[in-house]
Amino acid sequence: xxxxxxxxxxxxxNRRRSLMALTITAVGTAAALIGGGFAQFTYDALREVSAxxxxxxxxxxxxxxxxDEDLPMQNGLVGAPALAERLRxxxxxxxxxxRVQFSGLISNGDxxxxxxxxxxxxxxxxxxxxxxxxxxxxxxxAAGADVPEIAIGKELAKIMKAKVxxxxxxxxxxxxxxxxxxDAVVRGIISVGVPDIDKRLVLADVAAVQKLLLTDKVSTxxxxxxxxxxxxxxxxxxxxxxxxxxxxxxxxxxxxxxSVRALYDRIFGMLGVIMLVIVLFAMSNTLSMAVAERTREIxxxxxxxxxxxxxxxxxxxxxxxxxxxGALTGMAIAGAVTVLLxxxxxxxxxxxxxxxxxxxxxxFSVWLYVSTGLAVVGVSxxxxxxxxxxxxxxxxxxxxxxx
Amino acid sequence: xxxxxxxxxxxxxxxxxxxxxxxRVQALRGVSIDVNAGELVALTGPSGSGKSTLLNLCGLIxxxxxxxxxxxxxxxxxxxxxxxxxxxREKVGFxxxxxxxxxxxxxxxxxxxxxxxxxxxxxDRRGRVMAILSRVGLAGFEKRLPDALSGGxxxxxxxxxxxxxxxxxxxxxxxxxxxxxxxxxxxxxxLRELAHEHRAAVVVATHDERMTSRCxxxxxxIDGEMQ
Numbered sequence: 001x002x003x004x005x006x007x008x009x010x011x012x013x014n015r016r017r018s019l020m021a022l023t024i025t026a027v028g029t030a031a032a033l034i035g036g037g038f039a040q041f042t043y044d045a046l047r048e049v050s051a052x053x054x055x056x057x058x059x060x061x062x063x064x065x066x067x068d069e070d071l072p073m074q075n076g077l078v079g080a081p082a083l084a085e086r087l088r089x090x091x092x093x094x095x096x097x098x099r100v101q102f103s104g105l106i107s108n109g110d111x112x113x114x115x116x117x118x119x120x121x122x123x124x125x126x127x128x129x130x131x132x133x134x135x136x137x138x139x140x141x142a143a144g145a146d147v148p149e150i151a152i153g154k155e156l157a158k159i160m161k162a163k164v165x166x167x168x169x170x171x172x173x174x175x176x177x178x179x180x181x182x183d184a185v186v187r188g189i190i191s192v193g194v195p196d197i198d199k200r201l202v203l204a205d206v207a208a209v210q211k212l213l214l215t216d217k218v219s220t221x222x223x224x225x226x227x228x229x230x231x232x233x234x235x236x237x238x239x240x241x242x243x244x245x246x247x248x249x250x251x252x253x254x255x256x257x258x259s260v261r262a263l264y265d266r267i268f269g270m271l272g273v274i275m276l277v278i279v280l281f282a283m284s285n286t287l288s289m290a291v292a293e294r295t296r297e298i299x300x301x302x303x304x305x306x307x308x309x310x311x312x313x314x315x316x317x318x319x320x321x322x323x324x325x326g327a328l329t330g331m332a333i334a335g336a337v338t339v340l341l342x343x344x345x346x347x348x349x350x351x352x353x354x355x356x357x358x359x360x361x362x363x364f365s366v367w368l369y370v371s372t373g374l375a376v377v378g379v380s381x382x383x384x385x386x387x388x389x390x391x392x393x394x395x396x397x398x399x400x401x402x403x
Numbered sequence: 404x405x406x407x408x409x410x411x412x413x414x415x416x417x418x419x420x421x422x423x424x425x426x427r428v429q430a431l432r433g434v435s436i437d438v439n440a441g442e443l444v445a446l447t448g449p450s451g452s453g454k455s456t457l458l459n460l461c462g463l464i465x466x467x468x469x470x471x472x473x474x475x476x477x478x479x480x481x482x483x484x485x486x487x488x489x490x491x492r493e494k495v496g497f498x499x500x501x502x503x504x505x506x507x508x509x510x511x512x513x514x515x516x517x518x519x520x521x522x523x524x525x526x527d528r529r530g531r532v533m534a535i536l537s538r539v540g541l542a543g544f545e546k547r548l549p550d551a552l553s554g555g556x557x558x559x560x561x562x563x564x565x566x567x568x569x570x571x572x573x574x575x576x577x578x579x580x581x582x583x584x585x586x587x588x589x590x591x592x593x594l595r596e597l598a599h600e601h602r603a604a605v606v607v608a609t610h611d612e613r614m615t616s617r618c619x620x621x622x623x624x625i626d627g628e629m630q
Contacts, residue, residue: 396465
């Protein structure tokens with residue numbers, strides 16, 4: 001404790017220089033925490049969106065994910081209702097939703113366009129996926145209507161000149177290779193935030209789609225868990241219990257999430273490295289000047305019996321004092337910015353390929369704060385070592401003669 | 404003091420040279436000295452005669468080219484730097500011409516520092532520091548910083564720092580060089596008294612005639628040779 005007190009007193013010898021090093025350290029720490037916190041917020045948000053979109057674990061028949069189909073539903077899953085019942089009984093499962101992927105042409109009588117559709121269980125699917133907020137007109141459709149009801153993408157609605165209540169015809173290839181058509185009523189117009197998808201998207205009741213395709217198979221069963229963190233364990237359990245099926249986790253299917261994460265990890269990782277290098281230079285500069293100014297003092301302390309390692313330790317403590325104070329100040333700045341952004345409600349512009357922006361928020365992560373603080377203090381200690389190691393081993397007579 | 408006591412520091416046939424540019428300067432040429440416990444020895448001679456070099460060798464902060472050294476019963480030759488540092492920590496005190504106090508440490512902290520290095524318990528440290536400060540006439544000054552003291556007071560702090568651990572040997576390089584006459588006389592007397600009280604061998608390099616007249620023995624160096 002006494003040595004730390006001496007170190008603090010030494011830090012205060014040249015207050016302006018120490019304050020400059022502390023400021024640089026604090027700004028670097030704050031920049032790393034704000035950048036890292038923003039990346040973590042983005043990861044968390046995208047993780048939830050991705051998991052909501054696909055389900056935490058997606059089950060399908062063999063070859064569904066990797067194989068090609070000559071006919072629709074060739075690699076479809078048989079016996080889905082019974083399997084779904086069995087899965088719903090497992091602990092930690094929130095919902096099990098069958099989905100049928102299909103595609104074809106959609107027509108308003110005058111004009112046709114390609115669509116990519118999904119058969120869903122509407123009353124559960126929209127709620128679990130949180131899609132109610134995506135409706136720009138109309139409302140989630142119901143299952144079992146006499147005339148099938150559908151929701152279509154916002155851009156597709158423009159192309160089809162469709163409004164809520166408009167009647168459109170869906171034309172698709174059946175499982176037998178023939179063409180089949182069904183008339184449907186537009187009950188909702190939806191946007192998922194990606195214009196290219198909104199231009200093709202059709203959502204329909206799974207039973208109506210099965211009827212259109214002449215099948216009782218489904219493409220996949222999406223299992224929604226109560227906790228995203230349980231995904232890997234649950235997937236492993238399914239692998240053991242249902243080895244005849246293929247399965248993917250949300251992470252396997254989250255192309256956008258993985259791309260953003262890879263990009264942000266590099267960007268913010270580089271920012272962190274730059275920050276640490278700046279801290280290293282600032283601390284090295286400050287402590288090298290302190291060492292140079294105190295060479296005679298080092299000689300005196302060495303003469304009266306201080307080991308070189310103890311001299312270095314004293315400078316390391318000075319590094320800890322400046323780096324620690326800078327890190328704490330940086331944490332306080334980052335914390336204040338986190339709260340301010342929470343209150344300010346600033347929106348980020350839409351990412352490339354997206355039509356919706358998202359809130360600019362920063363996650364508070366104890367792990368991030370602790371690891372960043374330790375890294376900053378570690379770099380400060382390294383700088384102190386580099387600055388003092390040579391001086392501590394300088395011949396005492398030379399150090400005492402230093403002017 | 405008497406020469407009958409075992410010498411605290413002994414140098415025998417010590418030589419030391421330095422390279423200055425392309426030239427080699429012979430600082431000491433086969434110097435031998437013994438200094439006994441409680442003895443105050445003055446080392447005099449003109450500038451460049453080798454006084455400081457000899458002090459450095461006595462104080463174990465420099466190594467000779469040849470010759471033997473011992474501190475008490477311990478031979479010095481062949482010791483590692485870490486061992487020499489430990490010996491200085493335990494057995495050698497230093498008083499410098501420029502005081503060389505640590506400016507951010509209080510008087511108390513400066514004097515306590517050698518005891519901290521020795522790992523002396525806190526309660527014992529406090530008692531010893533207060534006692535030596537009282538002995539050098541600085542009771543009540545323990546919380547002051549060196550900058551708030553006069554030159555004489557600073558040198559008293561330096562003497563207290565050198566003697567607080569009761570070393571066997573004290574090395575003093577021109578301890579009165581930065582002081583006025585009256586203060587210098589007080590410092591010399593103090594150093595002499597404390598050397599006798601603590602039974603420390605004190606080697607002082609000095610030009611000061613007032614100092615040499617108060618020493619037990621005066622050694623004169625000229626051109627690196629003892630006269």
